[in-house]
Amino acid sequence: MGPSQTHSAGALRIGVVGAGTMGRGIVQLFVQAGHTLLCFDEKPDAAVQGLTAVFSTLESLVAKGRLTSDALQSIRSRTSVCASLADLAGCDVVVEAIIEDIAVKRDLFSRLEDVVAEGCVLATNTSSLIVAEIASACRRPERVAGLHFFNPVPLMKVAEVIAAVRTAPSTVVFLRAMVEGAGHKAVVVADQPGFLVNHAGRGLYTEGLRIVEECVACPSDVDDVLRDGLGFRMGPFELLDLTGLDVSSKVMTSIYEQFQEEPRFRPSSLVPPRVAAGLYGRKTGEGWYRYEKGQKVGPARKSAASLSSGPSVWIDPDAPESDALAEIVQKSGAKRRLQASGSDVCFIQPIGEDATFAALRLGIDPTRCVAVDPITPLDRRRTMMLTVTTAPAVRDAAHALLASDEVPVTIIGDSIGFIAQRVIATIVNIAANIAQRAIADVEDLEAAVRIGLGYPFGPLHWGDRIGAPRILQILNGQLRSTGDPRYRPSPWIARRAALGVSLLTAEAPR
């Protein structure tokens, strides 16, 4: 009988091996859910210290009135330290959270199999190893799966259940029920590099770095646009500084290599010299930003000149947000002209095209042309892009005008697509490919990104909000202009854009 049939409803006996950062969180999550927890660590006293830390967290919850003393007493009675691996013999499931080393994990799993009963499920919390490689150390790989939590486990309310090649469906069902019973969202993922969350999260970093590499914008401008304009909690460079570039750099390289050098995941050459120089981020006091007493020291901002005499402005009538732009122009007191010739500033709003080529296509003088991103909501932050020859006086007049109602403005150099367009199109494209390859189903993909990465929307839903044809236009524009296959659009997007259906539309049942 498979584990799911035996134990799906009642309290389980759960073993946790490794009492470090993740093991402690896993113990807390499941003991609070009513299960019995046994914790083993090879280091003497580590399990005792781990459980002491868990109880101290729970005591603070009691002090805040979020847990009763009775509940804490019950939790204490259901938690114990194991002196040896053999003490895990009676477990229904064992979750491993030890050092990220394939040889050490394989050795542990083969020893565990000698200890536990036939029906016991074995799960690994690995973040980067191939689950099948761990499972193949066991005689019964069908009972082995990945169970990937995020730090801090009790607060990051999603876990990936990784179905390796030989994992039995009943093992997946069992782990999914166990996770959801503890109040977390369980998402089922194929045994592919980065699993789901770390795979879907690549786009923010790779395209952010590419934008800086091309000198389109500096790191703080990229972060500002994505945070204020699009609603990311942090921009890619703030996130890299938080995680540490030493750690992130290894993840970027490992995912690229594990995907057989897929160009979409190609790491940036900007990173290794910064790692070599020790610019890791917060932990070394300097990364993409400098930190003083733990606080980010931001770069000085260029403030807008005040709006002199009121420039005359022409707005491309076919610009996607021409009405909203017209309103800003009108409120600023600038004169609006209906002919481009003779006006001081010409506003255009290209998608997936740079300002220089858009100006030439529209027959506008590039020295008078300023492009404004139509994708970033104009009431949150405005991004203006210059052609190669935009005159400084035109730049300053456009800046003053766009900043006249106090909405912040970011000025970037010419780029095939604005910051927001490029990053969102990359994120949607990677997500579409995850769906196309059935690494996870659409619902799990959307939930994992919202909960695991904290994005305001699931990636495919986000693509729908912008419009699949526009996402396609951005990607095709980048592909055409650069010839770089990292921008090739996923067929998932192309087909749904052609059919006029949502990007959330799953494949037809076969």
Ligand code: NAD
């Ligand atoms: P950690 O270093 O904080 O803790 C690991 C613990 O495992 C230590 O207490 C160590 O003594 C013990 N250990 C090592 N080898 C052992 C063995 N053979 N038998 C028993 N105990 C052993 O590590 P962590 O950050 O908790 O990470 C654990 C696992 O979770 C790794 O696979 C890691 O990749 C993964 N992970 C970590 C995070 C994170 O943010 N830290 C997130 C997701 C997944």
